[in-house]
Amino acid sequence: MVVQSILWQDNQVVLLDQTQLPENEVYLQISDYRELADAIKKLKVRGAPAIGISAALGVCLGAQKINTQNYQEFKTQIDAVIEDLAATRPTAVNLFWALDRMRKIIDAGSDGDVDLLKHRLLQEALSVQESDKKMCRQIGEHGANLLSDGDRVLTHCNAGALATGGIGTALGVIYVAQAQGKRIRVFADETRPLLQGARLTTWELQKADIDVTLICDNMAAVVMQKGWIDCVIVGADRIARNGDTANKIGTYNLAVLAKYHQIPFYVAAPSSTIDLSIGGGSAIPIEQREPEEIIFGFGRQTAPREVKVFNPAFDITPAELITAIVTEKGIIYPPFNFVV
Numbered sequence: 001m002v003v004q005s006i007l008w009q010d011n012q013v014v015l016l017d018q019t020q021l022p023e024n025e026v027y028l029q030i031s032d033y034r035e036l037a038d039a040i041k042k043l044k045v046r047g048a049p050a051i052g053i054s055a056a057l058g059v060c061l062g063a064q065k066i067n068t069q070n071y072q073e074f075k076t077q078i079d080a081v082i083e084d085l086a087a088t089r090p091t092a093v094n095l096f097w098a099l100d101r102m103r104k105i106i107d108a109g110s111d112g113d114v115d116l117l118k119h120r121l122l123q124e125a126l127s128v129q130e131s132d133k134k135m136c137r138q139i140g141e142h143g144a145n146l147l148s149d150g151d152r153v154l155t156h157c158n159a160g161a162l163a164t165g166g167i168g169t170a171l172g173v174i175y176v177a178q179a180q181g182k183r184i185r186v187f188a189d190e191t192r193p194l195l196q197g198a199r200l201t202t203w204e205l206q207k208a209d210i211d212v213t214l215i216c217d218n219m220a221a222v223v224m225q226k227g228w229i230d231c232v233i234v235g236a237d238r239i240a241r242n243g244d245t246a247n248k249i250g251t252y253n254l255a256v257l258a259k260y261h262q263i264p265f266y267v268a269a270p271s272s273t274i275d276l277s278i279g280g281g282s283a284i285p286i287e288q289r290e291p292e293e294i295i296f297g298f299g300r301q302t303a304p305r306e307v308k309v310f311n312p313a314f315d316i317t318p319a320e321l322i323t324a325i326v327t328e329k330g331i332i333y334p335p336f337n338f339v340v
């Protein structure tokens with residue numbers, strides 16, 4: 001069975017702490033929105049759709065603690081909560097998409113009835129989660145048509161159940177194909193520097209009984225050269241109108257390698273990941289993370305303390321390297337031109 005990493009329970013957000021996987025399966029019970037914002041920043045919850053869902057639930061945590069029946073006072077305070085949550089991670093557009101949905105509920109006002117408004121906010125956050133679950137299933141069903149029995153799929157980072165409200169996007173495709181009786185083998189990139197592939201994807205796939213082989217990121221070329229990879233499937237953090245795709249750092253490397261080896265390169269993502277306000281990839285903000293993630297990568301010093309470090313969390317894969325984008329609506333082939 002696939003895991004559920006985010007739950008709303010007893011007026012708290014329950015999160016599977018992904019920084020502790022695969023060693024410890026620890027669930028955090030969060031009742032303060034600031035703690036939730038911190039969990040997003042520190043990647044205790046991560047993956048574009050999961051960030052959006054938890055931020056929406058974070059708004060509900062913030063709302064719970066606001067003690068006023070005055071709509072204007074409530075609005076001023078909840079706007080500050082939304083701002084804090086929006087400042088956690090810049091690249092995954094699902095965060096801003098989910099917070100916009102919450103903002104619309106606030107702006108609609110519920111006739112100034114603050115208790116009713118709090119109730120509506122919770123309904124909206126749960127519906128963000130529920131709709132993501134459905135979209136994952138549909139992405140899986142469309143994407144499974146791209147896979148045949150015996151296929152070997154290379155994936156990067158973690159775009160699975162841990163990263164979403166459902167079965168995942170890239171991994172959702174694999175889960176559905178496997179459920180259809182196709183035997184799928186997965187090669188998981190380790191995904192330096194934070195090892196989402198090694199720590200999370202292999203953990204999740206093993207739990208679901210999917211055949212998975214872990215490789216270091218610098219081994220992708222050789223497995224392709226050996227003819228061991230039939231396609232690459234990755235998730236996305238933001239897709240521009242022209243199809244340029246931001247995803248975990250190292251995705252672009254894979255797309256270039258796939259092109260050279262004539263291997264299809266697929267992106268699987270819900271439509272909430274498409275940012276219609278952005279024409280091309282160069283306008284997508286890329287999160288820069290702390291040097292410590294590289295210098296103290298494995299709980300010990302792995303580079304000189306004062307060395308200069310470049311640590312972008314994401315890269316942009318140009319649309320021309322993408323064979324198809326799978327959303328809940330179907331499989332979209334180039335030229336990509338997502339319309340407003």
Ligand code: MRU
Pocket residue numbers: 043046047048049092156157158159160163164168169170196234235236237247248249313
């Ligand atoms: O930094 P992370 O772990 O949040 O990065 C996650 C990814 O890059 C995923 O591939 C992407 O968010 C899609 S998750 C369905």
